[in-house]
Every structure is written in C-alpha cells, then in structure tokens.
Amino acid sequence: MIVMKFGGTSVEDTRAIATAAEIVLSRIEERPVVVVSAMAGVTDSLLAMARAAASGRLGEALRVLRGLRRRHLAALYSPADESADVARQHVVARLDSLQDILRGVAALGELTPRTTDHILGTGELLSSRIVSAAFAALGLDAALVDARECIVTDATHTNAVPLFDWTTERLRRRLPPLLAGRQVPVMAGYIAATIDGVPTTLGRGGSDFSAAIVGAALNAKRIEIWTDVEGMMTTDPRLYPQAQRIEVIGFDEASELAYFGAKVLHPATLIPAVEKNIPIHVLNSRNPESAGTCIRARAPRSRTTFRAIAAKPGMKVVNIKSPRKLGANGFLRAVFESFERHGCAADLVSTSEVSVSVTLSSAHGIDPLLADLNKLGEVEAEDGKAIVCLVGKDIRGRVGIAASVFDTLAAANINVHMISQGASEINIGFVIEECDVPEAVRKLHQRFFEPEKQRPAPTLRAVRGGLRMPRCGPAGAAVEVG
Numbered sequence: 001m002i003v004m005k006f007g008g009t010s011v012e013d014t015r016a017i018a019t020a021a022e023i024v025l026s027r028i029e030e031r032p033v034v035v036v037s038a039m040a041g042v043t044d045s046l047l048a049m050a051r052a053a054a055s056g057r058l059g060e061a062l063r064v065l066r067g068l069r070r071r072h073l074a075a076l077y078s079p080a081d082e083s084a085d086v087a088r089q090h091v092v093a094r095l096d097s098l099q100d101i102l103r104g105v106a107a108l109g110e111l112t113p114r115t116t117d118h119i120l121g122t123g124e125l126l127s128s129r130i131v132s133a134a135f136a137a138l139g140l141d142a143a144l145v146d147a148r149e150c151i152v153t154d155a156t157h158t159n160a161v162p163l164f165d166w167t168t169e170r171l172r173r174r175l176p177p178l179l180a181g182r183q184v185p186v187m188a189g190y191i192a193a194t195i196d197g198v199p200t201t202l203g204r205g206g207s208d209f210s211a212a213i214v215g216a217a218l219n220a221k222r223i224e225i226w227t228d229v230e231g232m233m234t235t236d237p238r239l240y241p242q243a244q245r246i247e248v249i250g251f252d253e254a255s256e257l258a259y260f261g262a263k264v265l266h267p268a269t270l271i272p273a274v275e276k277n278i279p280i281h282v283l284n285s286r287n288p289e290s291a292g293t294c295i296r297a298r299a300p301r302s303r304t305t306f307r308a309i310a311a312k313p314g315m316k317v318v319n320i321k322s323p324r325k326l327g328a329n330g331f332l333r334a335v336f337e338s339f340e341r342h343g344c345a346a347d348l349v350s351t352s353e354v355s356v357s358v359t360l361s362s363a364h365g366i367d368p369l370l371a372d373l374n375k376l377g378e379v380e381a382e383d384g385k386a387i388v389c390l391v392g393k394d395i396r397g398r399v400g401i402a403a404s405v406f407d408t409l410a411a412a413n414i415n416v417h418m419i420s421q422g423a424s425e426i427n428i429g430f431v432i433e434e435c436d437v438p439e440a441v442r443k444l445h446q447r448f449f450e451p452e453k454q455r456p457a458p459t460l461r462a463v464r465g466g467l468r469m470p471r472c473g474p475a476g477a478a479v480e481v482g
C-alpha cells in the first residue's frame, strides 16, 4: 500500500479536489490511503477567529466564520448528488457547532490550548468529509476514517506527541480491512485525540506527520506528499523563484532542512519514515507528471557544495550573561534546565564561559522563562531574527566552505548575530535580521547553486519573493510591508 497526503492547496476547491481524485485513481492498484489537510488558509482563519472571540471581538469572529461557511459549501461536489447531501448536512452541523464554541469562548474571554485544538481541528474534519464525498461522487470507493479514533497522542494540546503503540494498533485494526475490500480510506491529517478521546493536534503543518505515521504503521511502500511546488527545492521558491528541484535527497539532509524552515515538510515527518526506511516523494498536484523529489536513506552525491538553503523567520534571540558566581558548568546546566522546565526548545545555541545565546521561535510566550533566567544573570531578548541554514553532507571535512559562506554575506553587507556549524556536520547555520533573509538567500543561492552565466538580473520581486518579510528601515529597524 501507499499513503497519499494532499496539502491545503491540493484540496482548496472543487477543481483541486477533482484533480486529487484523478491522481488517486492513477495509483489505485497500489492501494492508497489518502490523508488530507484543511483547505488552504482555513487553519489560519480558524486561529484568527478563535483569538478574535477570546479578545471580545465576537462579531469579527462570526464574520470570518461566514466566509468559511460559504467556502466549504461551495467546495461540496455536485450538490444534487445524494452523498453530497449527507456531506452538506455534516458540514453545516460542524460549522454550527463551531459557532456555538466561538460564542462560548467570547463569553468566557478565554482560549485554552484544549479549546484551540477543538477549533483548529475543524478544518481537517470539514475537508476530509468534503473530499471523501467528492471522491465517491467521482467514482472512487472512498471510506471516511475518523483520524481521532486512530491517531492517539498525549495531552500536549496544539503540539501533541503521538503514542505510537496505541496508534499503530488502531491503524492496523481500522485500515487493512478497507484496503482489502478495495476501498480508498480518506483520513484527516493534523488531528488526533488522547486515549480518553479528547481532540488534539500535531502542531502546525502536521498533516505530513499524520501521513508518515500511517505509512509507518502499515509498512507503506512509499509516502507521497502532494503540494503546490515541484518538490523539495534548493530553497523556498517563494523566497527566491530561481530555486531548483532536488531529484533525490537523503533523510538526514531533508530532516535538517525541514527543521530549519523548509515548510514543504513538517519536521517530524521523517521520524517514522526513517524508522521503517520508507521513501517519501514530494510531488506537485498542479503538475502531477513531474518527477518531484524522492527522500530516502541514501542519495547520490550532490553536484553542488550544498543540497539546499532553508530559512526560518520569526525567531527570537535570548542572551543570558552569567555573573560568574555559578562557574561555567553550573551556569550552562541551570540555563538548560530552565529551558526544559518551560518546554522551550532551543534551535541554535552558542556559548562562552560567561554567556549563552539561544534562538527560540517568537511564537512561544516566553515571559515565565525570562523571569526564571533573570535569576541566573542578565537577560536580553530580541525579536525579528531569522535562522538561515545551508545543508549538505558533502561539506563534511572540506576546508574553506564556512569562509565562503560568510564572505558572501559580508560582501552583501549582512550582519551575522550567531553562527553554528551543526553537530551533525551537515549544516552551517547562522542568525541574521529577518529583513535580510531574501538578500542573504539570493546571494548564497547564486554563490553555491548557479553557474555565473545563468544568474538572473536582480529584480525587486526576485529579491522580496512573494513572502511577507519586513524590509529593513533606517538603522536596521524593521518595517512591515504587505
């Protein structure tokens, strides 16, 4: 069997869903299990409406909900069909219940992580219902499977950790009979539940992870991730459109890229795939014939020094200076114990005897952590930073590579705040201002991936890409641009 995961843009409307059905049909002999994300942008809208309701803006939340209602009803395939009618009733009931929850959140003025999961999971519950009904109307024998009854997690709401033994047991009980009956199971990605049935989610972008969990449980021949780009690219094509498709990449390199910001793959996706040695294919649902990228245990040597460049904006750098009284060992231990106590994962770390700098995602509230760290020494936290990471296992043992990375940045007048050559020796990472990311990526891509003559003339669009990235204002101040 194989697992086919369709991302948000691959199920964004009736046309995309019909294309997905054709793609599934083309692999029907391989016994696919289909995993779907919420329709593009829906999880963001759900989060926005939850936050609006919690801060007393119920009218705004309900306005967003009306938009979502229109969009989902429009995505229902051939409303005259009877199965679509059943699907419509489910969609309406789910949206009505969401409306009640939003009113409750507004009345209490509080949004707990548990309620957040309840609200965010609605996107995948709706899309899986709509997709399975459309597949059935288009002639596939689709069977909707409730992911909350199969994927079991702990209770870390909004970032739940799968309990693999329970999950594997349930998936093995639920899915093989459907496959044996030549049915196509359709499951929501991203959502799960605790052993007591309380809904959870696997963290943003987590549908890829769901697909890998299913693939590993059923020993899939491969896992296909259908998305809106040609595969895993040498950098984010929205950041730099000249990015090139990578044909084959190793698990280790893909894992570093995903961890350091290549959003095309949720970082945890590789864990079950590596364990069972299952190849992952990243494919473009807008161009299904394209070969995409194969991620597998062994990849041929890269023709370029690095395999790819990833960038992770939205980072915060926390600097902690020790008053020396703890000594270097005691100080480092106390700092990392604080991070652990507050559940904060550090991305890059650099240390000296008396100070430590650590990067963290700005999305996490870290006030309690900062209060704790303040007891150890002088603490400073700066937002608006980004990690850029160059990944390639052929850099191991090669001299002068780091020098040419930092020469390239210096020539572009880009200031580097922190540097780390990854412990696995397959990456070089550094921290810069968020607003410098497009220029840094462009210069590094030109230096390491493009022969002289093929370099494009710089244009404003190429430099800024299609991404919302703050532009550096005077004296390095960031200016948000739309």
Ligand code: ADP
Binding pocket: 006, 007, 008, 009, 010, 037, 205, 226, 227, 228, 229, 231, 232, 233, 234, 235, 236, 237, 238, 261, 262, 263, 264, 265, 308, 309
């Ligand atoms: P989906 O909804 O299909 O899961 P995502 O938006 O989560 O899609 O991931 C696809 C996006 O990942 C692409 O549109 C692209 O902008 C971004 N991306 C970031 N880094 C890379 C990379 N190295 N290769 C390909 N895409 C990348």
Ligand code: ASP
Binding pocket: 007, 008, 037, 038, 043, 044, 123, 189, 190, 203, 204, 205, 206, 207, 208
């Ligand atoms: N819909 C979820 C999100 O936007 C999960 C996913 O798309 O993978 O984060």
Ligand code: MG
Binding pocket: 007, 205, 208, 263, 264, 265, 266
């Ligand atoms: Mg995704």
